[in-house]
Amino acid sequence: MDPMRNVLADWTKTIPESEIRRLLKRKTKYYLAGGLPGVLPTKVFPKILQELAEYYDKDEKNVINEFQYGQTAGHPGLRKVLAERIHNNDGINCIDGEDDWEKIFITTGSQQSIYIALDIALNPGDIVVTPSPAYLGFVTSVVKVGGHVVTAPTDTEGLIPEYVEDTIIKAEREFGKKVKMLYVVEDSDNPKGTTLSFKRREQLYNIAEQHDVIVICDSAYKEMQFEEKIKSMKTLDKENNRVIYASTTSKEAAPLRVGYTLMPDILFTEAEKAKGYLDLCTPTLTQRVAEIYYRKYIDQYLPSIVQEYKENKESAYKALLDTFPEGIFTNPTGGFFIWWQPKGEKAFSFDVAKFNEEVLLPNEVLVVPGKAFYPPKGHSYDPEAREIEPLKVISGGMRIGYSFVSKDLIDEGVRRLGKLLSEQI
Ligand SMILES: Cc1ncc(COP(=O)(O)O)c(C=O)c1O
Incomplete structure (x- = not known):
C-alpha cells in the first residue's frame, strides 16, 4: 500500500494551485500576465553588496554578529x-x-x-x-x-x-x-x-x-x-x-x-x-x-523607475482605447495593472481563462483571467438585490499587466489583445 495515500491535509484538496503561479511558467512574447517588476535598479544592488564586503573586511571581528x-x-x-x-x-x-x-x-x-x-x-x-x-x-x-x-x-x-x-x-x-x-x-x-x-x-x-x-x-x-x-x-x-x-x-x-x-x-x-x-x-x-x-x-533611483512604468501604462492605455470592444476599464495612476471587463452580463459569462488558452496563447499573448482573483469559496454582496448571494465571479474580466513587457512591445501586445478580443465579443 502506498504510504503517501493519506498524507495530504484536507485544505490541499479544496484550494487549487494559484492561477498566476501556473501562468508564470508560460512564456509568450507579449507577456501581460505576471506582475513582475520589469524596471529595477539592477546596478545598485551589486554596488551595495560591494560596500558591505568592504565594511565586513574592515571589521572582521564583528562579522560573526552580522552573519x-x-x-x-x-x-x-x-x-x-x-x-x-x-x-x-x-x-x-x-x-x-x-x-x-x-x-x-x-x-x-x-x-x-x-x-x-x-x-x-x-x-x-x-x-x-x-x-x-x-x-x-x-x-x-x-x-x-x-x-x-x-x-x-x-x-x-x-x-x-x-x-x-x-x-x-x-x-x-x-x-x-x-x-x-x-x-x-x-x-x-x-x-x-x-x-x-x-x-x-x-x-x-x-x-x-x-x-x-x-x-x-x-x-x-x-x-x-x-x-x-x-x-x-x-x-x-x-x-x-x-x-x-x-x-x-x-x-x-x-x-x-x-x-x-x-x-x-x-x-x-x-x-x-x-x-x-x-x-x-x-x-x-x-x-x-x-x-x-x-x-x-x-530616492535617487525611484523617480526614473516610476516614470518608465508610467510610460508603459500610457502606451497600454492608448492601445486599449484604440482597439478594445466596448467595456469597463481602469486608467491607473500607479502600480502595474489595468483591468478590463465587458459590459453587462458578459462580465459574468465570458470565460477569459478559455480565451487565454485557446486564442491568446497561440497568438503569443497572455493575461490573467478575472476568476483568478476570487477565493475557492465564499459569498458576494449583490448591489442590486442589496443581499448576500453565493460567490459571484467576474470571469469576463482580465488583468492586463504592463510592468514586465518591454516598452517596444507593450503597444503591439495590447493592440493584438484588443483585436482578438473584438473578434471574440
Ligand atoms: C496587493 C499585493 N499585496 C501583497 C503582495 C505580496 O507582496 P510580496 O511580494 O512582498 O510578498 C502582492 C504581490 O504581488 C500584491 O500585489
Whole structure:
C-alpha cells in the first residue's frame, strides 16, 4: 500500500494551485500576465553588496554578529529606516516617538505578513470583507486559515464605501456573526489598478470604526505612484489599534523579499510568535542590503523607475482605447495593472481563462483571467438585490499587466489583445 495515500491535509484538496503561479511558467512574447517588476535598479544592488564586503573586511571581528540569525521582528537598523520613511512620506503619526520604530515588523515579503495577520486574527468561520475582485494571495490565504470571504463591489475608483457598509450589515445578519476584517488596497489595487480617493479612505475607516472591524491596509504599490500620493487611512488610526498597515520592498527592490508592517500593539507579540513558526527570522543579509538601499539610494533611483512604468501604462492605455470592444476599464495612476471587463452580463459569462488558452496563447499573448482573483469559496454582496448571494465571479474580466513587457512591445501586445478580443465579443 502506498504510504503517501493519506498524507495530504484536507485544505490541499479544496484550494487549487494559484492561477498566476501556473501562468508564470508560460512564456509568450507579449507577456501581460505576471506582475513582475520589469524596471529595477539592477546596478545598485551589486554596488551595495560591494560596500558591505568592504565594511565586513574592515571589521572582521564583528562579522560573526552580522552573519547570524536576527531578531524575529527584524533588523533594528532596517526598522528605523522604514519607520522614518513611512512617517515622512505617508504622514503616519503613530510612529513619531523615539522608540516607535519598534512597531515595525519585518517579514519575508508582505505575503508573509498578510498570512501571519490572518493566522493570528481569524478563527474558523470568521468573516472577511474584500473587494471584488481582490489580490489572490489575500483571498486564498483567508480560506486557507479557515476564514469566510464575502466580496464587496468595486467601481473604477475602487471599493464603494456605501456598499461595504451594507455588505457588513447584511453579512452579519445572514451569517449571525460579526464581520471581523476588511481588506483594502488603497493605492493601485491588484488586480484593478484603482486608487481610493482620500474621501473614500476616510469613509471606509469610519465604517470600520462604527462596525468594529479591523482593517488590513495593503500598501504594496505605494512607492509606485505616477501622481501625488494620497495620505493613507493609517494616518487616521492615531492609537494604532484599528489598521494593520502592510507594505513591501518587493515592487521597487524585488530580489530582497522584505516586507514591513506597522502592527497594532496588541497584535505585535502574537505576530512575532507566528513568524517564529514560519522562518525564525527574515534573512539578515538581505535586510542589511534593504537598509542601505532605503537609507542612501532609493530616492535617487525611484523617480526614473516610476516614470518608465508610467510610460508603459500610457502606451497600454492608448492601445486599449484604440482597439478594445466596448467595456469597463481602469486608467491607473500607479502600480502595474489595468483591468478590463465587458459590459453587462458578459462580465459574468465570458470565460477569459478559455480565451487565454485557446486564442491568446497561440497568438503569443497572455493575461490573467478575472476568476483568478476570487477565493475557492465564499459569498458576494449583490448591489442590486442589496443581499448576500453565493460567490459571484467576474470571469469576463482580465488583468492586463504592463510592468514586465518591454516598452517596444507593450503597444503591439495590447493592440493584438484588443483585436482578438473584438473578434471574440
Ligand atoms: C496587493 C499585493 N499585496 C501583497 C503582495 C505580496 O507582496 P510580496 O511580494 O512582498 O510578498 C502582492 C504581490 O504581488 C500584491 O500585489
